[in-house]
Amino acid sequence: MNYTEQQAEWITQQILHELAARKSPAASATAPVALEIPVGVSNRHIHLCREDMDILFGYGSTLTRFKAVKQPGQYAAEEVVTLRGPKGELSNVRVLGPLRNTTQVEISVADGFALGAKAPVRMSGDLLESPGIDIIGPKGRVVKHNGMIVAWRHIHISPQEAEQHGLRDGMEIDVKTDGPRGGVLSHVVVRVTADAVLELHIDVEEANGFGLRNGDRVRGIKQDVRHG
Numbered sequence: 001m002n003y004t005e006q007q008a009e010w011i012t013q014q015i016l017h018e019l020a021a022r023k024s025p026a027a028s029a030t031a032p033v034a035l036e037i038p039v040g041v042s043n044r045h046i047h048l049c050r051e052d053m054d055i056l057f058g059y060g061s062t063l064t065r066f067k068a069v070k071q072p073g074q075y076a077a078e079e080v081v082t083l084r085g086p087k088g089e090l091s092n093v094r095v096l097g098p099l100r101n102t103t104q105v106e107i108s109v110a111d112g113f114a115l116g117a118k119a120p121v122r123m124s125g126d127l128l129e130s131p132g133i134d135i136i137g138p139k140g141r142v143v144k145h146n147g148m149i150v151a152w153r154h155i156h157i158s159p160q161e162a163e164q165h166g167l168r169d170g171m172e173i174d175v176k177t178d179g180p181r182g183g184v185l186s187h188v189v190v191r192v193t194a195d196a197v198l199e200l201h202i203d204v205e206e207a208n209g210f211g212l213r214n215g216d217r218v219r220g221i222k223q224d225v226r227h228g
């Protein structure tokens with residue numbers, strides 16, 4: 001028997017096998033996609049429900065539009081509240097409109113230290129076992145038993161753009177930034193909604209940490225494919 005020939009045949013089979021594996025759909029699904037995303041930096045703010053609006057600003061009161069934000073239909077209101085925690089207060093906390101079904105307070109980690117309350121990093125609406133806070137308005141005060149979070153970084157994207165870049169609602173991507181404080185932000189959650197304008201939402205601390213400002217552009221890199 002010619003061992004050399006047999007070995008050569010075996011090696012050829014291994015190489016063909018390897019090449020086939022590299023071309024598999026699994027490999028191409030994780031390939032990076034070029035996606036330029038404008039940055040939107042969120043300062044501490046609060047979303048109010050109707051009932052809390054009534055207590056804080058008066059029965060039947062409405063929010064006054066102060067400044068539009070990039071996501072359609074949403075705006076910063078003229079109304080501000082004070083947050084009071086066990087250790088301290090934060091005043092002039094901007095209300096974001098329109099009103100929602102549930103009151104939600106979004107602060108930074110440093111804000112949590114100032115208030116004396118440790119808020120978890122969560123996606124909007126995921127308020128289970130989050131700490132509460134006292135909210136003080138010109139007409140009254142509300143004692144919340146939960147609803148305070150540090151917002152999980154995320155991008156807003158329309159269904160069309162998401163499709164183009166192979167992104168799906170709920171998946172996580174990496175975002176790469178350049179500049180002297182450049183780096184990679186991992187676990188950026190993709191939020192696909194009908195009227196979304198492409199934007200990366202990070203808080204003030206994340207922005208400062210990476211030297212980013214409103215309107216800067218970062219690069220999205222598709223990282224994993226999560227189904228469901």
Ligand SMILES: [Zn+2]
Nearest residue numbers: 154155156201
């Ligand atoms: Zn957002």
